[in-house]
Amino acid sequence: xRRIAASAVVALGALGGLLSGVAAADRDTADAARVDxxxxxxxxxxxxxxxxxxPSPAVALGTSRRGAEDAARRRIAQALGALPLAAGGTLSxxxxxxxxxxxxxxxxxxxxxxxxxxxxxxxxxxTLAVPLEALRLALAAPRPxxxxxxxxxxxxxxxxxxxxxxxxxxxxxxxxxxxxxxDVPAWARGAPRVTARSARAGAIDADLxxxxxxxxxxxxxxx
Numbered sequence: 238x239r240r241i242a243a244s245a246v247v248a249l250g251a252l253g254g255l256l257s258g259v260a261a262a263d264r265d266t267a268d269a270a271r272v273d274x275x276x277x278x279x280x281x282x283x284x285x286x287x288x289x290x291x292p293s294p295a296v297a298l299g300t301s302r303r304g305a306e307d308a309a310r311r312r313i314a315q316a317l318g319a320l321p322l323a324a325g326g327t328l329s330x331x332x333x334x335x336x337x338x339x340x341x342x343x344x345x346x347x348x349x350x351x352x353x354x355x356x357x358x359x360x361x362x363x364t365l366a367v368p369l370e371a372l373r374l375a376l377a378a379p380r381p382x383x384x385x386x387x388x389x390x391x392x393x394x395x396x397x398x399x400x401x402x403x404x405x406x407x408x409x410x411x412x413x414x415x416x417x418x419x420d421v422p423a424w425a426r427g428a429p430r431v432t433a434r435s436a437r438a439g440a441i442d443a444d445l446x447x448x449x450x451x452x453x454x455x456x457x458x459x460x
Contacts, residue, residue: 277415279316281313282363283305285300285302285308287358301359320369323403323439328372340374340376343375344372347371349365370414391453393453394457395432400441400458402456403439409444
């Protein structure tokens with residue numbers, strides 16, 4: 238009986254270790270950096286383990302939160318180089334420029350927390366997002382503000398775009414923020430709509446009379 242019991246304990250311990258490893262692998266997969274062109278961000282998660290020498294889990298939460306955010310930022314930073322640029326190439330091609338790299342690094346450092354979950358042992362799990370618009374701005378010079386201000390529509394929906402999502406598309410010659418969607422979101426259904434004539438070499442051609450660089454273009458790609 239003792240041998241059977243000992244074997245059972247060993248088996249349970251091995252199973253527990255296996256399940257823990259599977260859970261960790263699942264968390265790593267879920268935390269991997271991913272691009273959401275419809276939401277307009279690059280998002281990743283990170284876990285900060287509690288300091289076992291901390292006097293209490295409450296004290297450990299301070300340092301583990303920073304560790305979780307740093308882990309998420311590292312995942313995001315490692316993924317950014319592969320992002321496509323509208324005019325061709327990838328973001329990594331532009332990171333050789335010190336000013337561009339500094340702008341991208343600043344965007345990563347300022348990543349926005351979109352979820353934060355404290356654990357009972359003092360650990361944290363955090364999800365951070367870097368707006369794609371912050372990356373686009375890192376690639377461009379600051380835009381001048383027109384004397385009359387930005388008086389155009391806040392949002393315009395552009396239908397029928399035969400192109401893939403990328404950073405830096407212009408719409409009717411306007412360098413502006415874009416979101417790439419399959420279906421127009423509810424909040425944009427009342428916005429003016431136009432149909433694209435063409436999309437090539439980083440430029441979407443459309444008939445726009447009143448848009449400004451402050452306009453958000455909701456791009457509906459052809460299915």
